[in-house]
Each structure stands twice: as C-alpha cells, then as structure tokens.
Amino acid sequence: MKSFDLSLYLVTDRSLSLGRTLEYIVTEAAKGGVTMVQLREKDCSTLEFYQQAMLLKECLRPYNIPLIINDRLDIALACDAEGLHIGQSDMPYAIARKLLGKDKIIGLSVECLQDAIDANELDVDYIGISPVFGTPTKTDTAPALGLNGIREIVKISRHPAVGIGGINRTNAANIILAGADGISVVSAITSATDPKEAALQLRSIINQTIKKTINQ
Ligand SMILES: Cc1ncc(COP(=O)(O)OP(=O)(O)O)c(N)n1
Ligand SMILES: Cc1nc(C(=O)O)sc1CCOP(=O)(O)O
Numbered sequence: 001m002k003s004f005d006l007s008l009y010l011v012t013d014r015s016l017s018l019g020r021t022l023e024y025i026v027t028e029a030a031k032g033g034v035t036m037v038q039l040r041e042k043d044c045s046t047l048e049f050y051q052q053a054m055l056l057k058e059c060l061r062p063y064n065i066p067l068i069i070n071d072r073l074d075i076a077l078a079c080d081a082e083g084l085h086i087g088q089s090d091m092p093y094a095i096a097r098k099l100l101g102k103d104k105i106i107g108l109s110v111e112c113l114q115d116a117i118d119a120n121e122l123d124v125d126y127i128g129i130s131p132v133f134g135t136p137t138k139t140d141t142a143p144a145l146g147l148n149g150i151r152e153i154v155k156i157s158r159h160p161a162v163g164i165g166g167i168n169r170t171n172a173a174n175i176i177l178a179g180a181d182g183i184s185v186v187s188a189i190t191s192a193t194d195p196k197e198a199a200l201q202l203r204s205i206i207n208q209t210i211k212k213t214i215n216q
C-alpha cells in the first residue's frame with residue numbers, strides 16, 4: 001500500500017553538506033522529523049549514485065521514511081526505491097509509471113499553472129511546485145511562483161503538493177498557509193550546522209501551522 005507524508009521533504013545535495021556524508025545528514029534529518037528524502041545528485045557517476053542510494057535506503061529503513069530518486073529511473077529500479085521524482089524535461093510520466101509499477105511513488109515538478117492543469121491528467125502521486133522563491137541551490141529554474149503561485153496551483157490541482165525553492169524556517173509556515181501539503185528543502189537542512197535541530201525546528205513550525213489550518 002502506497003502511503004506517504006509530504007510535510008517535511010528533504011532533497012539532498014552533497015555539495016552543500018559542508019563535508020559531511022549524506023548518510024549523516026539524512027540520519028540526523030530523520031531523527032529531526034523529515035518525512036520523505038529525495039536523493040538528488042547532479043554530479044555523480046552511475047556507480048556512485050547507486051551506492052549512495054543503497055546507503056540511504058539502509059539509513060532510512062529504521063524510520064520507515066521513503067527514499068525517492070531524482071531523475072534516474074534506472075537507479076530507482078536498481079535499488080528498489082520507494083519512488084522517483086521527475087521534472088518537465090525528464091522521463092515522461094507514462095514511461096516511468098509503466099516501468100516502476102502502480103505501487104511506487106512518482107512526483108512531478110510543476111513550474112506554472114498549465115503544468116498543473118496537465119498534471120491533472122496524470123496519476124502522479126504528488127506535485128512539486130517549483131520554484132516558490134529564487135534559490136542559489138538551483139539557478140536553472142522557471143521564474144519564481146511566489147505564494148500566489150502556490151495558491152493558484154493548489155486551487156486547481158487534484159494532487160497533493162509540496163513547495164520547493166528558497167524555503168527555510170522564516171517562510172515555511174507561509175507555504176502551508178498558502179495551501180501546500182508540505183515543504184521541500186535542500187540547504188535549510190543540508191547546510192545547517194546541526195541538521196537534526198534544523199529539521200526539528202521546521203517540523204515544529206509545520207505541525208503548529210497544520211494545527212492552525214485545521215482549527216480555522
Ligand atoms: C520535490 C521536488 N520538486 C521539484 C523538483 C525539481 O525537479 P526538476 O524540475 O526535475 O529539477 P531537478 O531537481 O532535476 O534539477 C525536485 N527535485 N523535487
Ligand atoms: C531541487 C530544486 N528544484 C527546484 C525547482 O525550482 O525546480 S529549486 C531546488 C533547490 C531548492 O533548494 P533550497 O531548499 O536550498 O532553496
């Protein structure tokens with residue numbers, strides 16, 4: 001059965017980990033309450049990517065946190081990850097679904113309202129609204145959508161949604177208040193001096209904000 005929680009979604013980037021291993025970052029983040037982890041490595045051989053994926057799977061197993069692979073359908077299959085994240089220029093959704101099967105999680109980036117309308121025709125498991133804000137972590141993005149972009153997209157989308165891009169503890173609550181089911185972050189956890197503490201703080205903000213929206 002496919003069940004997952006988008007509320008605090010860590011996306012990795014080894015180049016931002018301040019020399020610490022991804023196993024360390026991911027384990028600390030798991031202790032701090034992240035609910036999903038995406039292995040996203042843009043400068044990695046296939047062998048390294050596969051080995052890193054296997055290591056992260058081991059780290060996440062005790063916490064029951066799904067491992068999602070960015071871009072690489074072959075790696076997702078090879079390591080039997082829980083899912084794959086694809087963007088608008090990646091493997092077409094239909095092919096990914098055919099190869100991964102119905103039980104795996106597939107996430108799709110949406111960069112504008114039309115992408116979200118098109119995604120309604122697909123049985124993706126979640127959408128990544130990207131980017132919400134500009135970020136030095138990824139500069140080849142579509143224009144930032146802002147909080148209004150989130151509101152417009154969640155209003156018409158039939159899929160659970162997570163915001164990504166420039167999100168940290170100063171603006172995390174606003175992403176949830178705008179209607180997203182969760183936040184996705186790279187640097188706010190990966191580059192934190194204490195990744196567990198960073199995750200705990202984000203976890204607390206999200207929990208409080210979700211509680212507020214339920215009581216409204
Ligand atoms: C949760 C989430 N949302 C969006 C993205 C961006 O994916 P993509 O547009 O394919 O860009 P790259 O990450 O591959 O550079 C994401 N990775 N995760
Ligand atoms: C992986 C990714 N995708 C984006 C998109 O807009 O598609 S922005 C991004 C990086 C987000 O990093 P940070 O949390 O450090 O801002």
Ligand SMILES: [Mg+2]
Pocket residue numbers: 070071085086087090
């Ligand atoms: Mg991609």
